[in-house]
Amino acid sequence: CVSNQNKTQCKCENQHVWSSEQCSKHGVCGPNQNDTCRCIASLPTVGTLCRPPP
Incomplete structure (x- = not known):
């Protein structure tokens, strides 16, 4: 994750x-690419990781 301003x-x-x-x-x-979510606007829930697309 990256934080600034x-x-x-x-x-x-x-x-x-x-x-x-x-x-x-x-x-x-x-923008979402192909209706997938690759970037969220805050820290995820603890223990939550990115996963391979379905």
Whole structure:
């Protein structure tokens, strides 16, 4: 995750994505590619990791 100017972005790498639950809970940063959520706008729930797309 990257934090600057009171903004946090948590991005997934290598085509991994956040669960839809995390996306709706934390909000999405930037445009979604192919309707997937690769970046959320705050720190995820503890223990939550990016996962391979379905």
